[in-house]
Amino acid sequence: MTRTLAAWLVYQEQVNVRSIELGLDRVRAVWQRMGAPALARRVITVGGTNGKGSTVALLEAMLQAADLRVGCYTSPHLLRYNERVRIDGHDADDAALIASFERIEVARGEIPLTYFEFGTLAALDLFARAELDVAVLEVGLGGRLDAVNIIDADVAVVTTVDLDHMDWLGADRDQIGREKAGIARAGRPVIVGELDPPHGLLDALTAAKARIQRAGVDFLVERQSDSWHWRHRDGLLLSLPNPALAAPVQHANAAAAIAALHALCGMDALIPAQDFSASVTAGLLAARVPARLQLLGGDPALIVDVGHNPQAARALAEWLDAQPAARVHAVYGALADKDVGGIVAALGDRIGHWHLAGLEHDTPRGLTAAALAEQLAQVLPQARFDVYPDVAAALRAARTIARPGERVLAFGSFFVAAAVLAERAG
Incomplete structure (x- = not known):
C-alpha cells in the first residue's frame, strides 16, 4: 500500500533513531546506487550560521529574473514539508516527493538514513529529473559532513560564522568555520559573506585551494539612504535598490548572492552581461522568505x-x-x-x-x-x-x-x- 507523505515522514523518523548523524558515506552510497545523475547545468551550495535561507531566496529570485530554471533545497520547513524542495518557484507536490522516497527506499536496501538524508536525496533526485539550469542547495548543519556535500558545488557561499550547534561543530568560531569550509572545492569560487570571518574558515579554504572572494576585500557594499552600490574588484559596479527583505543584514546576504552569481557567470555565461544588472535588480525586489523579520x-x-x-x-x-x-x-x-x-x-x-x-x-x-x-x-x-x-x-x-x-x-x-x-x- 502506498504511503502518504505524512506516513513517509513518520517512517523516516523511525527507521533511524538518530535525528542527526553527520557523515557522507551512507548518503553517498545510496546516491550512487540511484545513478548519481547531474542535478543541473550549475550548482551553488550555501552554508553559514545565519543568512542561508535569505541568500538562497535572493539567488532564486535573481536567477528566475534571468529566465533560468532553478531548483532550491532548504531546511527546515515552517508549515509544510513541501517547502523544502522548490522547482521553478513551486513547492514539490506530495506525489513527486512520495515517488522519490519510494525510489530512495529501493536504492538504500540495508543502508540506514536519517530524516534529513531522505529529504536531501529526494531533493537531488527531483532536481536531476527537472532539467534545471541551476540547483541551489542549502546546508543543513555545518558543511563538511552535511548530506548536501556529496554534491560538488560550482560556487560555494559561506554567509556568516558564529556560535551555534556547538555540540556538533566545535567550541569556537575557528572550529566552526573549518567545518563550514568543507563545502568549497579546489579551483572553484567560494564567497565569504562576512566582513570579519574567523581565521579557521579562511585557513581551511586556503588549504582546500578554493578561489576565495571576500566581502569587504573582493566585493564591497556602499549604502546610500534609499539605494546601494555593489562593487567588485574587477571593476563591475551595480547601482541597486534596497532589498525587499527587511533587516540591515540583508544587504550583506544580497551582496554575497550577487558575488556568487558574478562568479558563476565568469565560469558559464548563464546570464548575459547586458542582463546581469537588471536580473539582480528584479531579484532584490522580488525575493521573499517567510519569518525573516x-x-x-x-x-x-x-x-x-x-x-x-x-x-x-x-x-x-x-x-x-x-x-x-x-x-x-x-x-x-x-x-x-x-x-x-x-x-x-x-x-x-x-x-x-x-x-x-x-x-x-x-x-x-x-x-x-x-x-x-x-x-x-x-x-x-x-x-x-x-x-x-x-x-x-x-x-x-x-x-x-x-x-x-x-x-x-x-x-x-x-x-x-x-x-x-x-x-x-x-
Whole structure:
C-alpha cells in the first residue's frame, strides 16, 4: 500500500533513531546506487550560521529574473514539508516527493538514513529529473559532513560564522568555520559573506585551494539612504535598490548572492552581461522568505523571525534600534542546545516584557518556559516576564497586553515562527 507523505515522514523518523548523524558515506552510497545523475547545468551550495535561507531566496529570485530554471533545497520547513524542495518557484507536490522516497527506499536496501538524508536525496533526485539550469542547495548543519556535500558545488557561499550547534561543530568560531569550509572545492569560487570571518574558515579554504572572494576585500557594499552600490574588484559596479527583505543584514546576504552569481557567470555565461544588472535588480525586489523579520501588520504590530542564536539576536537588536521608539513584547521559545543567555544579552533592555513559551510539546529538544525564565533571570535580573505552556498562549497574552503603537516580536526558533504563521493562517 502506498504511503502518504505524512506516513513517509513518520517512517523516516523511525527507521533511524538518530535525528542527526553527520557523515557522507551512507548518503553517498545510496546516491550512487540511484545513478548519481547531474542535478543541473550549475550548482551553488550555501552554508553559514545565519543568512542561508535569505541568500538562497535572493539567488532564486535573481536567477528566475534571468529566465533560468532553478531548483532550491532548504531546511527546515515552517508549515509544510513541501517547502523544502522548490522547482521553478513551486513547492514539490506530495506525489513527486512520495515517488522519490519510494525510489530512495529501493536504492538504500540495508543502508540506514536519517530524516534529513531522505529529504536531501529526494531533493537531488527531483532536481536531476527537472532539467534545471541551476540547483541551489542549502546546508543543513555545518558543511563538511552535511548530506548536501556529496554534491560538488560550482560556487560555494559561506554567509556568516558564529556560535551555534556547538555540540556538533566545535567550541569556537575557528572550529566552526573549518567545518563550514568543507563545502568549497579546489579551483572553484567560494564567497565569504562576512566582513570579519574567523581565521579557521579562511585557513581551511586556503588549504582546500578554493578561489576565495571576500566581502569587504573582493566585493564591497556602499549604502546610500534609499539605494546601494555593489562593487567588485574587477571593476563591475551595480547601482541597486534596497532589498525587499527587511533587516540591515540583508544587504550583506544580497551582496554575497550577487558575488556568487558574478562568479558563476565568469565560469558559464548563464546570464548575459547586458542582463546581469537588471536580473539582480528584479531579484532584490522580488525575493521573499517567510519569518525573516516578516512584518505581519496589525496594531500593535506583529513581527516574526526565526532567529535562534546570538548573532541573529544582534541583528534583531540592530533592526529594533533603527525603528521608531516603541515598547517591545517578545514572544520567545528556544531549543535546549541554544545559547539562551547570549540571545537574551544581545537584546537586553530593548525588550519591555518577555512572554516565554515552552517548546517541549513541539520537540524533544524544546526548553520549558520555566527553564527559559531561569536563564533570563540570570542574565537580566530586572527583566519583566511571564511563562506560558506554548507559543499560542504566549502570543495571545502578548497581543492582549500590548497597546496600540507597541510591537510584538515573536522569535527564537522555527517552531515559534511556525506557530505564529499557523495562527495567522488559521
